[in-house]
Amino acid sequence: MKTVIIGGIAGGLSAASQIKREDHGAQVVVLEKSGDVSYAACGMPYNLFYKDKPVEDLYAMSLEAIRKERGIDYRLHNEVVTIDPLRKEVTVVDHQLSREYRESYDYLVYATGNQPNRLTLPGFDDADVFYFKTLDDTRLVKSIIYEKSPSNVILIGSGYTNLELVDVLYNMKIKPVILEKSATILPSFAEEIRAKVLEKLEEKGIKLHTNVDITEKQGSVVRTTTRDFEAGMVVVSIGVRPNTALFSSAGGELGVGGAVKVDRFLRTNLPDVFAAGDCAEHYVRQLGRNGYMPLGPVANKQGRLAGSNIVNSNAMKEFYGIDQTAVFKFFDLTVATSGLSERQLQENGANYVKVYVDTSTRGAFPGGGTMRVLLLFEEGTGLLLGGQMIGQDVVAKRLDVLATGIYKQMTVFELAELDLSYSPLYSPVWDPLLIAANKAIKYV
Incomplete structure (x- = not known):
């Protein structure tokens, strides 16, 4: 049995590891387009504190351990560009060797994660604008902080990531200013909880500007419909969307929030293709239906189950779901x-x-x-x-x-x-x- 896994971060590596754990003789190929193995993304903001602490410390395990100890054929810089569900093969570009090849599979796990929503306004493709999503982003932000010593940062968006960055950057003596398009922050939290966060922002003297419509970035200035903001650095965190273009182009069905539609066994509509992690839907127990809440623990649990269901295709188990914790x-x-x-x-x-x-x-x-x-x-x-x-x-x-x-x-x-x-x-x-x-x- 041969399983090809597209994406090797949380869900992908969990699926690969579970397959090898339950079937030592299984052939497992992980195709990861980046140059990093599976890592703890939630630790990225706190890595910024430490100038000499490499971001590679966030790796779940080394590439050598993945290959030798777990017996997984894990390939970095290998990007899947097409899926052929009829031939059961994928087309891959190896960016290191500058070659294209095809890889066949008996089963496929789609675990491509998600990507940040980007601002398409003028100036937001500048080198001092960051989308804090990957280890490469962390490397770039660290280089700006320690090489250029910005005195302030404009944080666009007020979700979990940017609020964590507010904490970190403030304690690094970099003044954060938050620009939020909506009328308030943390919409999934009750007003009584949100009020305490707002109190803390006020206590620390951190400026939060809501109902802000940004028009462009010109040099070091972020322009809005009401006023301009000087920025030593800009971090944009305005939500994420699942990476599903590759799956959709192969005839894959999408569901909630544009994520890959999966059943309770994590199967997709494509034959012998499973999906797991931040690219896929997540069953919400209390609602009795699928939702979309991309978090690391969910990705790892789904990946593990997808791998187990591939090995035990005649006795598959349902994903028990999440409670949005x-x-x-x-x-x-x-x-x-x-x-x-x-x-x-x-x-x-x-x-x-x-x-x-x-x-x-x-x-x-x-x-x-x-x-x-x-x-x-x-x-x-x-x-x-x-x-x-x-x-x-x-x-x-x-x-x-x-x-x-x-x-x-x-x-x-x-x-x-x-x-x-x-x-x-x-x-x-x-x-x-x-x-x-x-x-x-x-x-x-």
Whole structure:
């Protein structure tokens, strides 16, 4: 059995590794168009702190280990340009050897990831404009920071990536200014959570400009319909879109958000072709249908399942889905979410109740902080629908407890009964989650 995998970062390497894990004799060819092996993209902003720390430290494993220890034929700088589903072969350009060749397959895994949305306005193809998406982007940004020492940076867009960069660059003494086209930031978060992020921006003296329509970049000046902004460097992060042109041109069907349409087994409409990761749809358990939320853990889980289903084609398993859990750091705050957002609940006409509490994170022990816990639950039953948190100290731990409760379809009554650990070093006697659950019970 021979499997060809297009894309070797998260989903692609996970699929390849799982195939070899379950079938040592399988032939697995990974075709990766970049010069980097699988890496932890979420660590890229924090690599900027360290001038002499190579971005290659973010590799999941070395090319030699992938080839020798896992027995995977992993080819860098090999770009697939066409897929022929009838002949079951792909056409590949080897950019290092400047040659084109064909590679046949029994199974194909499409794991091409996504790409950043780009500004097509004048001046945004300049060398000092970056789309912080790949390791090459990280290399370029580091070179600008340490060679040209910009005093400020214009960050266009206010999603997770740019907010993480705000934190990093501010602490590197580079003044960040955020330009956002929408009326606010973090649209998937409730107002009560978003307000805390805005408070932190104000506390740090970081300028956020919303409802901004950019017209062009001229030299070091970013022009908008209201005013001009001087930029030592520009980072654009205005969302991503799945890399599906290659798949679509081969007759592949697209689904939510233009991602590759997959069934619960991660099969596509093309024969013996699976898809995984940031290029594919993701089944959302609570909605009972596919969505699109490209995150590293999802890509790795889908890749592993796709690989296992290829080996076990007569006993395939369904992808169990996601609960839209995510977390990011913003200065001394952790911002986290799991389950359905308030916006999703409103769009689906759900009868829900929202409560939130502000509480300390520890007992009588130094080093703690405060946090806000927000719960979304079904009116009348108390079924957990979603939750969000923001605060200092051990926020992510509580978020993971909540994510588990959502997965197990717990109610706020059951959440309030959880026997959570207590020590003043880690929690007050009443854990913040329990305080929020007990408040929620009053509103069911």
